[in-house]
Amino acid sequence: MAAKKNQQFDPVETLHAIEEKFEMVQVLNEEGEIVNKDYDPNLSDEQLEELMKRMVYTRILDQRSISLNRQGRLGFYAPTAGQEASQLASHFALEKDDFILPGYRDVPQLIWHGWPLHQAFLFSRGHFKGNQMAEGLNILPPQIIIGAQFIQAAGVALGMQKRKKEAVAVTYTGDGGSSQGDFYEGINFAGAFRAPAIFIVQNNQFAISTPRELQTSAKTIAQKAVSAGIPGVLVDGMDPLAVYAVTRDARERAVKGEGPTLIETMCYRYGPHTMAGDDPTRYRTSDIDSEWEKKDPLVRFRKYLEAKGLWNEEKENEVIEKAKEEIKAAIKEADSTPKQKVSDLLGIMYEEVPFNVQEQLDIYKAKESK
Structure with a gap:
């Protein structure tokens, strides 16, 4: 005999009700138009230009790093193209005193936080000098163990809380990292102690070759915050204004003593998982690639800035040339470092x-x- 359904409580309906609450935050659409004025972070013209410069520079750095890897001049490298808004706009909302605990794809945030480029190259080669951080540079080397940085971030955040510092610990992982036990332990610990941490999951749709739909039955990764009793936000990770806004708000809550936030950025990596033999054509179709290329964060932001009269081809070329020169000098410095x-x-x-x-x-x- 079938069990009688309890009309007063339906756990399935409760789940669906929670999932429906996690709508994706977007400020800038694919055409570079503001679609959510209420959540526009209202960055100054100078800030908008600076963020664009960093994104263009990082795209060139990614292209050159791939080339250097193929030449045998770099070791381990995880491509970043497509994730510039997720990485750099979130970092743009941070302060110098904030502490970054990165995953292995998060080299750009470290560089813009103050990590010398030649040291990043040495890190890729496995050279110990790449991990010797300058005093006052609040970063850890890129974590290779998937998700381990979430546990570390919870500890660093608790330390900041104990020292009464108005700063936060920020950590990044991919959608695959959200399946690790360290992910749950980290957000739960930080939530229990209301530690000032920001946990960012960059959902680039594939954990190496495993698609996001096989990673979890949850509709969003952001909703996993509910289990830890902390805020969770789903944001368009190809939209730099939206990523900046949600990270800024998470930081403000954290330094006020309101605890951590879990942010899921919906984004895409255009290249392979790493340069260590991964072939994305074996598990991704050209149609999927084309769909996400239409959402390219650089194209979207470029349209927005051009409409405001803040960006043009000349400015972009200046950034590209500067990036190429600095990368050339940095690899030369890395080459001159004693083996x-x-x-x-x-x-x-x-x-x-x-x-x-x-x-x-x-x-x-x-x-x-x-």
Whole structure:
């Protein structure tokens, strides 16, 4: 005999009611037109130009990094084209005292936070000097372990809270990272202690080759915030104005002591997952690529700025040439850095070198001196 349905409570309807609340925030449509004036962050002309410069520069950096990787001059590299609004507009809403805990695709945010470009290249090569951050530079190296940075961000945020700093810890992962246990533990811990953290999931539709629909049965990743008792926001990740606005608001809440926020940015990566052999044509169609190319954050923002008389081809070319020159100088500096030796790694591993490591250190120093 079938169980009698309780008309006063239907868990399925409750779920659907929650999911319907997570509507995507958008300010700028694909034609570069303001469609949500109430949520327009009203950036100054100078701020709008600066954000565009960073996005154009980063697109060139991505193109050159791919080329350098293919030449064997860089090691690990995860392409970023298509995610400029998600990455740079969110960073644009931060302050220098804020702490960034990135995933491996989030090199651009670190560079605009102050990480020297030549060090980013050294990091890609696995050189220890790439991880030696300057005093006062509030970043960690890109995290390779999927989702681990969410746990770390919760801890850093709690430390800031204890020290009464008016700053936040910001971390990024992809849609695949939201399936890791560290993701849930991080947002739950930060929520329980109302720690000043911003958790950003860049939903670029594919975790390597796994499509988003196989990642979770949840309609949105943003709604997972409900389980941790914190705000969750779904935003058009190809819209720099919307990404900036939701990140700015999340930061304001955090520094006021109102706790963390989970932000899901709907975006797309045009290239492979990494340059380590991934072939996106095996799991993505040209129709999907074409659909997302129409939403390109640079094209959208360019149209908006041109309509305001703030951008033109000459300005863009100036940024492109500057990027090429600085990238060339940075790779030259990375090339001139002394090659890493085994003794370097052994020597910096401990403050006081244990006897067994000292024995190995002596052996390698002798080998390297020949």
